[in-house]
Amino acid sequence: MTRASRAGRTGGRFVAAALTTLLLLLPIGASAAADESAKPVVTLSKAEAGKGGEITVKGTGWRPRALLMMLICGEASPATGVAGGTNSCANADGRAVTTDAEGRFSRTLAVAEPPKPCPCVVHVATVQGQQAAVDAEFKVAGHPVAPLPKPAPNAGRLSVVDRTVRLDGSGSLLTWFGAPQARKVVLEFGNTGSAPVVDPVFQVGTSHGVFAPIWEERQWRGTIAPGKRAEVALDVQLPAGAHGDYLVSVKYGPKVMAAQPWGVDRPWGVVLFWLLLGVVVPAALFRIGMAVVDRVRPGALPLRGRSVARHLTVRRDERDAPEESGRRGADGTATTTATTVLPWFTPDTNPGLPAPTHAQVSAPKPHDHTNPPTSRGNS
Template sequence: MLVALLPVLLPALLLLPATGAGAGTRAAADTGAGAKAATAADAKPVVTLSARQAGKGGGITVKGRGWRPNALLMMLICGRSTPDRGVIGGTNSCANADGRAVTTDAKGGFRKKLPVAEPPVPCPCVVHVATVTGERADADAVFVVAGHPTAPLPKEGTGGRLAVLATARLEGDSGILTWFGAPPARRLVLTVGNLGSAPVEDPVFEIGTAHGVFAPQWEERPWRGTIASGRKARIELPVELAAGAHGDYQISLRYGGKVLVEQPWGVGRPWGVTLFWVLLCLVVPAAVFRIGMAVVDKVRPRSARAPARSPARSPRAPARAGRRRPRPAAATTNPPAGSADDPAATTAALPWFTPDSAPSGNRPTTKGQS
């Protein structure tokens, strides 16, 4: 019986190992692909430099990998910074005028040349690369600016440590004056907690305002009060932009050199200013035209200024078409005979010739005369 079933079972036995091996290979391939994807997702952005030291006026090539594809980045040389503590003082410690922007490729890499410039603060220095838009990401690489002074970093505080516990928001509304170019103003409201072991007294925050791809401008905002260890507090800080500001802005809150909050703010255009300029462009030409016409009227000759006028009609007896004027009444006194006003003269017979006064050639003859 086994001999009879052998031709049927043999092909199945031959295919079974191959099928198991193929499934195992596919499973291993899927596992490897998943591991690569997880590694790529967990990888942090990396920055490498073509040289670790250069003098002012030179240049270095900056390379990066592990960034988001097609992301816009900003490269800066910053002082008073280390890769561990980051850029102390924010972009105010960087040579912003000599920075360069670069866009990553489809694989998240880039290559760009950066001119060497001296930062406004002493070294230690780094080449700081950070994203401009989207999810925040940054990376630092140690760099030495030859000939630039150096100074020790400030001591890191070991007391209280503030962290944001709730989503920050901008509160407030714009008035009618903002529509005419007044500075837009809001209040940044957030809840912070002290995660350190010591209380925080009168903390000094920094508010940064950035427009478009430009670096934020930081201003100090002190807050009066004490946040005990393990406690939380509601913070309200004023935020104000320049007069006539409009467009998309990014509001940032920083404490102890660390950015705590980033909040977008869309500011409408001050259309009242536009309306004012449109009216000004219409009123000024009209006023100039009126003044010019008045000057011309004063300067031109008097004869051309006063043209001949048609005789005015009497307002009491206006002329009417199709109506005859009444005849004057007849005089009570008799006019002299033979005058034009004599009724007899006007009713005289027509000048027919009488028989006696007829011409001789045409005088009729009577019977019996020869």
């Protein structure tokens, strides 16, 4: 294969790869353009009109078959939105409109003076479903104009998006012995206002039984933009040794946003400790008292250890010592024989004595001259 053919084949592969990449990127660009066109847009037939006049409001890129509300609001701009919410709008002169299958609408709107000074806008927002809002700049002829107020740090309005509240965390070995229980109460908030909420301060309260909750401030670090939502986790802690049924409440401003029950187990380690203490301490006091008595009692031998064993051995030897009985032998001498009489043997069948021989049985007794036998004949 020549060098020219190799170069041609390499160039063809490069062109094919470039075309493939271009074809892959075309859907991405088309989808991006579709996303841009899908954003809600509002246009006005007039940029300025006086009270009593009419303007035509048109919109594209909205959700199909969506219900919208159109209002003229003061103290607002497309960049900052309506600072005072619907309280800055001419609500009585508002109009409702429904988009078509392609997300478009067109509706006339009567010009009215809002309760707040201009700059003014035509505020168009969804009523149901996914939230979307667009502000178109508009000037009400003859209406007072004033500078926009500086937004407060927490000018937005927070509301609970999901009523499901959970307590994250668990106890430990220390809490089993009465250490304070600690958890994180987690719930999801959404900003329904037109200004971002920066580092909001909440109040977390815990109540037990019929008692009122004890509130503590908890600051959440973060920013919730208008129309956005965020998961907020706040610390909550009970006093040491707490047990039973508690209620954890979260309050933002004057309103209680959510509440969650919390069942806390009894610290059984403390109960076990007191039981052991009630057994060990009396036993230790008893041993100390017996030791003091043994040392203080005069003339008493300490009855412990080897002394006890020795004392019992001596008493047993004295009790088991055989009894000595005296007898006279054939020659008249006295002999001493140790006899052990058991209660279940008679003296004649005592296994402890040697059996008598035949000679001893048949031998006559010696005649005693000092005590002659007496005849019991007829006198």
